[in-house]
Amino acid sequence: MTVAVETGLWQLDTAASTVAIKHKSIWGLVTVKGAFTAVTGQGEVRPDGSAVGTLTLTVASLDTKNPKRDTHLKGPDFFDADNHPELTxxxxxxxxxxxxKVHVVGRLTARGISRPQTFTARLTGADADALTLDAEFSVDRNQFGMGWNQLGMIARLTTVTTTLRFIRTAA
Known part of the structure; x- marks a missing residue:
């Protein structure tokens, strides 16, 4: 990516990384916020400076600070964690x-449905042993079979906010 970012393999530092969501509900009057507490990932910075990798979120780890809502979100109306325990x-x-600025092109998979996802992240820190990326982007939940919407109360777009810190593991 830059001269300061070494080529090789990188592992997500789970203790220093976050993946959070925000979603408008009750006709836009309430913003529901939550975070996935179980996130893993790895990547490779190639000699040409480009990078590839995978980020995996455990659906059961979603926490909105409301157990009843969390159960509903993890159920068949939304993430369907019993049949699709991970987002990738x-x-x-x-x-x-x-x-x-880091231009990211990839595929998001939720509920067994994969869709292309492109966004811009920001490299907020990089040295020979660690790098940190921050990003915010929107996902249309309807594209992943999460169209449940009682009385039209829930917006289609969910905002995903990430801070991802990677540690260099090998050359």
């Missing part, structure tokens, strides 16, 4: 552009 994001290409 496969990074097909990540390239540094315009200073600290």
């Amino acid at each position: 994001f496969a990074v097909r290409s990540a390239e540094l552009r315009d200073g600290d």
